[in-house]
Amino acid sequence: MDQITVIFPDGSERSFDKGVSGLEIAESIAKSLAKASVAVQVGDELWDLSRPINGDSSVNLIKRDGDEGLELIRHDTAHVMAQAVQELFPGTQVTIGPNIENGFFYDFGRKEPFSTDDLEIIEKRMHDIINRGDAFVREVWDRNTAIAYFKDKGEDFKAELIEDLPGDEDISIYRQGEWLDLCRGPHMPTTKHIGHAFKLTKVAGAYWRGDSSKAMLTRIYGTAWRDEKELAAYLEMVEEAEKRDHRKLGREMNLFHMQEEAQGSVFWHPKGYVIYNEMEGYIRRRLRGAGYSEVKTPMLIDNKLWEKSGHWGKFRENMFVVPDEVPNTEEDGPVLSGKARLMALKPMNCPAHVQIFRQGITSYRDLPIRMAEFGCCHRNEAHGALHGLMRVRQMTQDDAHIFCREDQVTSESVAFCELLHNVYKDLGFEGVEIKLALRPDVRAGEDEVWDRAEKGLRDALEQAGLEYEELPNEGAFYGPKLEFHLKDAIGRTWQCGTLQLDFVLPERLDASYIGEDGSKHRPVMLHRAILGTLERFIGIMIESYGGKLPLWLAPVQCVIATITGDADEYARKLYQKMFDAGLRVELDTRNEKINYKVREHSVAKVPVMFVVGNREAEEGTVAIRRLGSRDQEVVDFEKALESLAQSCKAPY
RNA sequence: GCUGCUGUGGCUCAGUGGUAGAGCGCACCCUUGGUAAGGGUGAGGUCGAAAGUUCGAUUCUUUCCGGCGGCACCA
DSSP, X not given: OOEEEEEOTTSOEEEEETTEXXXXXXXXXXXXXXXXXXXXXXXXXXXXXXXXXXXXXXXXXXXXXXXXXXXXXXHHHXXXXXXXXXXXXXXXXXXXXXXXXXXXXXXXXXXXXXXXXXXXXXXXXXXHHHHHTOBEEEEEEOHHHHXXXXXXTTOHHHHHHHXXXXXXXXXXXXXXXXXXXXXXXXXXXXXXXXXXXXXXXXXXXXXXXXXXXXXXXXEEEEEEOSSHHHHHHHHHHHHHHHTTOHHHHHHHTTOEEOOGXXXXXXXXXXXXXHHHXXXXXXXXXXXXXXXXXXXXXXXXXXXXXXXXXXXXXXXXXXXXXXXXXXXXXXXXXXXXXXXXXXXXEOSOSHHHHHHHHHXXXXXXXXXXXXXXXXXXXXXXXXXXXXXXXXXXXXXXXXXXXXXXXXXXXXXXXXXXXXXXXXHHHHTTOOOOEEEEXXXXXXXXXXXXXXXXXXXXXXXXXXXXXXXXXXXXXXXXXXXXXEEEEEEOTTSOEEEEEEEEEESSHHHHTTOOEEOTTSSEEOOEEEEEEEEEEHHHHHHHHHHHTTTOOOTTXXXXXXXXXXXXXXXXXXXXXXXXXXXXXXXXXXXXXXXXXXXXXXXXXXXXXXXXXXXXXXXXXXXXXXXXXXXXXXXXXXXXXXXXXXXXXXXXXXXX
């Protein structure tokens, strides 16, 4: 019989009979290893434990308790869910069911969508299926047989999937008991290996193949873990994270609100607006330090400009359009004639910035010009897209456009990446995901220009020492872009910072500078934002800090609370001194017990309390209590004030 | 925009085919208390909107609107 050579991860080699399975290899090493293994890595592919290995290979046994084992658990759970659904709801079509972070989902095609009540029933059946312990059996089918089989069963979605698989790929089918599904694999040996540490979490709609013109499927999300303890820990983590939701904290901390009449726009309350202003002030100082100058441009602009810029054609459905006419004030008759010239609320600042650039004549010596604006933009976002501060219809970007020569693109990009990195570090964000969105199929400009643009951004990332992921096809039609993503409390990612190269708009709006050669040239435009929008970034900040913002951003930095009415006068003096020192301080002389006051201000997440009673009034001290600490510290007031003022300074 | 769920005092939530309740908060009174809720009294709600079924709808049905989740779209 033929022999094959197997190389283990530690570099050791052994020979086995040709056709040996991963399981047999494991058994030859140790019974315990065979028991713990659930799949095998052959070369760089993951295989079923039972699949015969027919050639010399490097082999690595995958154990259930490892990271890859967990991925297999989740994938197998998704299959079992699909089986349970088809057993319980005949006629339901299965489509795709990939793993996601912390779990999996499976999309089903069914006339009547599932309700949350169904989840419990499905879960119960899943436990039954797992207890049956059927083996996962891999079969390779002929393509046409597979298509015919699924079509015959009324599984049109599955048939479509197979039709679109690359021609050279095996059509592998996995059977578990009576049930089977198209799947690339691998799977664990039996359903029993899944265990019972899973939970179905939500039902949702999802378009077939992610295309809103196609059918709406029902998606069921679930989470799965190696054991009950991990599952419980995960569920508790999610529960805790939900308490950090910025919409909840915004209400509890009285930061802002939103209401139906101004859907998607924010009513900033005094406390929230403190955060907003502090953030704006901080980023303004940062921009000044980086050589930007600030401008302010109109919010309402005639659509002639939007036509020229291309927004009217490409972005109109997201714009708020305003007719330039006196509305009819009579009781009857339409308010608007429909004949007036149209204006639009700006959705972006860029065309307006080009107008400033175009005033007068610009020399190559003037470049780069870095033009910043905290421009208030409006976008008519789809109703279903709105989400607290994260997705709004009226937003303020920390926007700027850099007009430069093409040979300055890389250095400007590097400088931007460094600036962004420093800002994110100041604000406490290390976990930023960077994505480089590359040329889409439909695009403006020569390929050679795109080559240079993409290279410019890549070079910038590498020079700035930043790790990133490339997203083919995701760039804007006018140029590639860098996206900087941050996560909210429950792990959803939101794009905040961005850097986009634009060769198109300067052309469309005829921006030019006089070069060294005395003739006109087109500048390149870099659209860039660090925070993205103040609204979204503040939302992320609130969630990331769980409302306990750093001192410089805290709406109330310190509350002076009295223990008895006898200390009120002393407290008032302290208050005035702190107020004059520029601190955001509140005085609490209410007729309440100190326990109550401490609790209330702790719940309100006030970072520092100065507690004063008769003793402090006599000694000229304060008892400092910091949020999150049970201890108090009695300090001379002047020293306390000085040190507090020091620690309330913004990072830049 | 599509889709599932959902909508009761400022907030969190009970509840019912016969027009509503709790806790917190708020107001007033008592209490001057040393670090996460002292006590009492009281005010406050067209039960998201409209139509329908019914003798009668906050409760059932339909439509619309908002909120939440997901998809699509996006900072």
